[in-house]
Amino acid sequence: MGRRILFITTDQQRYDTLGCNGGLLSRTPVVDGLAADGIRYERAVPQSVVCMPSRSTMLTGQHQATHGVWMNGVPLPVDAPSVAAVLHDAGYRTALIGKAHFEPFLDPFERFNENRVASLGTDTIEAPQYGGGVGPHRGFDHLRFATHGATGYLHYAKWIAAEHPEAIGDYYSVIDADLEVNAEGLGDTGAPQVKHNPIERDWYHTDWVAQRTIDWLGGLDADDDWFCWMSFPDPHHPWDPPESELHRVPWSDVDLPAGYPESAAERERILDAKPAQWRRWYDGTLVSNYEAPPAWVPAAMTADQVREVNAMNAIEVELIDEAIGRVLAEIERRGWTDDVDVIVTTDHGELQGDFGLLFKGPYHVDGLMRLPLIWRPAASAAVEPATVTAPVGLIDLAPTFTQIAGVATPEWMQGAALPVSDTDAQTRGIDQQLTAWDSELFGVGMYVRTITRDGWVCTTYLPGAVHDGTEGELYSLADDPLQRENRWDDPAVRSLRDDLVAQLRASLPPEHEPRLELEAPV
């Protein structure tokens, strides 16, 4: 009997939405408690700021270039390396409950396992494994899937259809009649992707994910080793939490976030100092990727809309915190608490009003790149509580899981087990993280490479639809925490910039061969 692992992810959650990270809008006592007892990371960085590549990094422990999932819509090969498979082979019971998204959602041909398993009615699907042979899909012997809403092929949608069909239409429709991300606003302010959702709280996907996790844990033997990835679809848009919970954070009481310049002239001045895609998206003259509504023009967003989005997001974060509390209570009831490592993080952030923008895209700044990451090691491991400021990445999760399990870390993992202190990080040379973005949407190519190191974020652009390859961004995280002053062309930091770019280029990981194809929009 070893250490068990509860791996909790949310979707598209900012660092500053947690109380332990200084957030004031959401009450998150459960995660704050985990942070107090464990390790809180102040600079956790995703290797991609979109779902499928980032989640593939968590599963494989590889950079986007290496696992090959370069954008949403590119499926992770079914026989890709998987830390869950490593743990499964080591005797762990393995479950993935909630949002997976290693394979595209928009799949009318139902050709991907994630979209087939609920219809099959099986716990998992036998599938090819990395290195040969067959085994449970990506190493998980229990799969229960959910995403943002109640339609589609996944378990949650089928559960709603069977148990509460009257609630199917309660959710906001993420996509519109043209299958584009919906720009409609159905709240109080007209903010896109907001709706007052009349669904019962108990039926909402956050509580469904928690309950299915509790159910799975309840079926395990007391001495089973287990790895459970509990993956909440929120607080990713749509922002449509149960209407009964709106009282928690009245949007009209919400202060505007620090990252939102209230003056349009100031927003435009800041954006104009950044590479061209920033201002062009703000003005509605560029659609570079599928992840934001093409019919929505950020420049038209009002301050009240920013308030409403932040309020709805905060409510969703609170519901997740309470759901985590329920699962931890079940773990306590089973007597496992001292032998369970709990890790809480997300796949990427959300702009949430920063610079007058929402959603995500080729924008490598803190809104999307600074993530919540908490590791509460099992008490039996006797790890001291700490705050780590060294840059760590989601790529480091998989080797952390193998280390916890006492399993050899496979050579294909490219990260390092998370440091337990800054001293540990320094000793082991953990001092930089890489992030990449590649998108190609109907002839619009965008290729971005970023290094986070020495308190700076340095971003380079490869030639593409709106870049000639000479552009860049350089921000001091200490002096410019909102990343408003692009110092790429500042002669005073030219040598630093050159060093960071050289280090970035020297660190680029090997690329997947052959290049994987985009097979769906998302």
Next chain:
Amino acid sequence: MPVVASVRRQQIINASADDVWAFVGDPTTLPQWFPGVQSAVVDGDERTITIGAGIPLPERILTNDPILRRFQYTVTGGFFRHHLGTIDVFDLGDGRCLIAYATDAEPDVMALVIGGAAGAGLRELKRQFESGEHDDTASGRA
């Protein structure tokens, strides 16, 4: 900005253009290589395919030219306001061929949905031909 979304996928297959065309130019073979297509029923220039969850999708065959080795069709139902699918098989002159599958569609997203699946279909064709699954029926070797 362009008004019609267009997606193209292609594969070089180590098989003759005639052999590959003999297979893909037959509109009833689609379920054997296009992922998620369960059946294809052809009646004159009408083809009805059944996808994923048993949903029928009517199509009209527009071109089936064995000299050009070009097959074109349009989906006449479902989400589409406009659709044109084009499959071309080119002889590379060295015993290999290039097969290209282009999808033009409106709404734009459907070009990615169909085009993306077509890419997987072409990879499956390549696998089938290069693993010898079509050797018994290939022209000149039957």
